[in-house]
Amino acid sequence: MNTAGNHPARVLVMEADKGRAAELSSRLRYLKYEPVVANDADSIKQLAADNSIAVMLGDTTVGGELERAAKELMASRPELPVLVTDNDSSRSEFFGNCEPWHLDSPIRRSQLSYLLKRAERFEGCEKRQRLTGNSTTIRKVRELIERVAEFNTNVLVTGESGTGKELVARTVHDLSLRADKPFVPINCGAIPAELLESELFGHEKGAFTGAVSRRVGRFELAEGGTLFLDEIGDMTLDMQVKLLRVLQERTFERVGSNQSRNCNVRIVAATHRDLRAMVADGSFREDLFYRLNVFPIEMPPLCKRRSDLPQLLEELLLQQGGAHGTLRLSSAAFDALARYPWPGNIRELGNLVERLAIMHPEGEIDLDDLPQKYRDGQLPAADGSCSPPKNLPDDVNLKDYLQLVERELIEKALARCDGVVARAARELNMQRTTLLEKIGKYAIK
Structure with a gap:
């Protein structure tokens, strides 16, 4: 934040009510900030280009020219932190691509101070990663992130592969008081079990064959910051015991x-697996689950937030357009993508846009430019066939035969979905609980 010459950071106060504006200004002065009141459209437009403004504090009940000017400001400077003094979710469209930070009512001094300090850390960032979309589910995720960010509470992010769980973890870190310290990710499922302990805790020279020098582990690298344990559900039971001890002591x-080395790190873990089911079958420790699941955040699959697709596509097209030229979708191409179920979620969407950017760097992407499965708006046909044979034995038992076919369908769906029960259930068009019952019935592993 611009505090050169010991001048306090400036905060734009948008408020049509002069009495309310004076009250907000008084709070800001008490916290050593310089309020700049804008109660008409001309003053907002004049201040929009003033890069010394750290954050905008606004009451969204303003109307008329003031509200229109505020919308223009937020559209032109989406990176500008916005603090709002009401919690009217029906006005979410007012903010466009900005991510408002909601103040409690009545305003708490500690919360206001924390959010202003958070805003200072964003000063100078032209563009930061954010959760794109205004659907009810993604707004709820943003609200949970804002609630937990300032605390050192462990966070468990769940959701299907490709939904953006690491972005949630990074956002929690960026909005926390640890933002100026390291964010260190590690994929627990991508590292062999025998090497994971060394990756997490480090090792001394000669600790094992191949340890030719001392190595610092991820816990030490993340000291003072955040350690992101991705795919925590893939961790072995032996390693779970060691991690639990670190979290406890x-x-x-x-x-x-x-x-012994002390560690001061915040843990954010993520998994696409059902940890409660794993606790029930003994493959995940119950005590570790409760240590990690202090504050759960579930990332919804893309098929449950279809209203966000236009914004997601716009952002991805802009990102790829910067590297590969100007990109845009025809209405027919967009309609086809809107019908597609997106089993690979945002990761699949991003990969598709990148491919299209390479294949069609200029001009409009039409329906015929999309791969076949996206043109059809449906998943590709499953490998293999479960159609009955033309010649059945005379003594066939229909009940047994149908169970055999059902088991085969379930096994193939689980294989295609990497064992994610929720995804397989959607593909089979059945409830997740029903699928779990059938998995138990047929002893499918």
Whole structure:
């Protein structure tokens, strides 16, 4: 934030009511900020180009020219932190692509101070990663992130693969008081079990064959910041015990050392698996689950937030357009993508846009430019066939045969969906609980 010459950071106050504006200004002065009141459209337009403004504090009940000017300001500067003094969710469209930070009513001094300090850390960032969309589900996710960010609470992010769980973790970190410290991610499912302990805690020289030098682990690298444990559901039971001990005692030892080291890290974990079911079948420790699941955040699949698709496509097309030229979709192409179920979620959408940007760097992307499965607006046909054979034995038992076919369909759906029950249930057009019952019935692993 621009505090050169010991001048306080400036805060734009948008408020049509002069009495309310004076009250907000008084609160800001008490916290050593300089309020700049804008109670008409001309003053907002004049201040829009003033880069010394740190944050905009606004009451969304303003109307007329003032409201229109405020919308224009937020459209031109989407990176500008916006604090609002009401919680009227029906006015979410007012903010466009900005992500408002809601103040409690009545305003708490501690919360206002925290949010203004958070805004200072964003100063100078032309563009930051954000959760795109205004659907009810994604607004709820943003609200949960804002609620938990200022605390050191462990967070567990759940959701299907490709939904953006790491972006949630990064946003929690960026909005926290640890934002100026490291954010260190590690994919627990991508590292062999025998190497994960060394990756997390580090090792001493000679600790094992191949340990030719001392190595610092992720816990030490993340000191003071946030450690993101992705795919925590893939961690072995032995490793779960060691992680639990660190979370309980806040100390650890490098592999090959008996010297305890204190650690000050915030844990954000993520998984696409059903950890409650894993606790029930004994493949995930119950005590570790409760340590991690202090504040759960569930990322919805793309098929449950279809209203966000236009914004997501717009952002992805702009990103790819910067590298590969101007990109745009025809209405027919967009309609086809809107019908598609997106089993790979936002990751699949991003990969498709990148492919289209390479294949069609200029001009409009039409329906015929899309791969076949997107033109059809449906999933590709499953491999193999479960149609009955033309010649059945005379003594066939219909009940047994139908169960055999049902089991085969379930196994193939689970294989296509990487074992994610929720995705397989949608593909089979049945309730998740029903599918779990059938998995148990047929002892499918």
